[in-house]
Amino acid sequence: MTRIALIAHDEEKPSMIEFASNHEETLAQFDLTATGTTGKRLMEETDLEVERKESGPLGGDMMIGAEVADGSMDGIIFLRDPLTAQPHEPDISALLRICDVKDTALATNRASAEFLIEGLADQ
Numbered sequence: 001m002t003r004i005a006l007i008a009h010d011e012e013k014p015s016m017i018e019f020a021s022n023h024e025e026t027l028a029q030f031d032l033t034a035t036g037t038t039g040k041r042l043m044e045e046t047d048l049e050v051e052r053k054e055s056g057p058l059g060g061d062m063m064i065g066a067e068v069a070d071g072s073m074d075g076i077i078f079l080r081d082p083l084t085a086q087p088h089e090p091d092i093s094a095l096l097r098i099c100d101v102k103d104t105a106l107a108t109n110r111a112s113a114e115f116l117i118e119g120l121a122d123q
């Protein structure tokens, strides 16, 4: 099953929930993983089943990055907050970098997230 990770910084969580609600049927086709708080909110506010990693600042980005590194993740939707510095910036950079190293689909805004799920759906 195609695997997608969903990650959103706090300011972007409402946008992630809206995105997931709008595309619930498509997203339900995927094996979904998320960082801790994003996953919690997705499970509370949609009907999607999501495997939860640690929260981002506690290593969740690195856990997802490890799955990109071992080739078991097909796509990442990472709605970053472009206006707020994060304490775990090195982890965020590492996740973005490993997606490029492994040529794994990465969307960092909603417009590209739409293309990502359309592209990976029904494969």
Ligand SMILES: O=C(CO)COP(=O)(O)O
Pocket (backbone or CB within 6 Å): 007, 008, 009, 010, 034, 035, 036, 037, 038, 039, 054, 055, 056, 057, 060, 061, 092
């Ligand atoms: O910080 C994050 C990604 O860098 C997201 O983590 P949470 O989903 O736990 O808030």
